[in-house]
Amino acid sequence: MTTATAVRPHRVTPARVLRSEWHKLWTIRSTWINLVATSVLTLGMGVGIGAAYDGSGEGGLDTVVFVLLGTQFATINLAVLGILATAGEYSTGQIRTTMTAVPRRLPVLWAKAAVLAAVALPLCLWTNLLTFPLAQAFLTDTDQSAALGDPGVLRGLAGNAAALTLLTVMALGLGAVTRSIPIAIGAYIGLVMIVPEVLTVLPYAVVDDAVRYFPAQALQSLTAARPAPDALSPGAALLTLALWAAVSLAAAASTLRRRDV
Secondary structure, eight states: OOOOOOOOOOOOOHHHHHHHHHHHHHTSHHHHHHHHHHHHHHHHHHHHHHHHOOSOSOTTSOHHHHHTTTHHHHHHHHHHHHHHHHHHHHHHTHHHHHHHHSTTOHHHHHHHHHHHHHHHHHHHHHHHHHHHHHHHTTOTTSTTOOOTTSTTHHHHHHHHHHHHHHHHHHHHHHHHHHOOHHHHHHHHHIIIIIHHHHHTTSOOHHHHHHHTTSHHHHHHHHHOSSOOTTSOOHHHHHHHHHHHHHHHHHHHHHHHHHSOO
């Protein structure tokens, strides 16, 4: 006589959802491509700019911002990574399997955001810490010469990494809201790069004040070792980017709860 073995029901826990999203992220080839491209762009442009700089023409630009100009392009790679983590699943239909395994849905969103932040932050930080001294090797005796120990430099390098991480999380939220890779990428580029530039041509002081709180401007304020007098302080810039990311995630959470997959 055989005895039936009781099967314990599978429990969905935050730790299991995190492990699932971590494994899922690293099994996608585009993850490796985007992460490598992010580091290569930042490092390559930083060293290239340092090697090509002749000591004239950029006297008004902050040293850390100058060396990390490549991150303005690298942020697009990270944004695509964030968008693929959400909108990419809708395009392949994998989201149905994901939400069947986690019926409450929202833990999936939080896990995706946490995993992306855990990957983006150390990657950007170590890339910045490597890029700066390598670029500075070519900037000796120029107006852009600086050392890691100079006031504001380490804070600027770390602030840039934090800003890029928050922008990646914001892009993840856009992907979850739009559920479309091209629409989410277009929305991200428009919000971060195009809309602020369009607004700056308007002859209104209130618009100039508002533009300071857009993501790209907050990124530059957080990156600068010596922020410009009319720019946000590093603390205000960090809070601004955190709010952008939070609003994006809140919109994504609302969409997940209200709409079918």
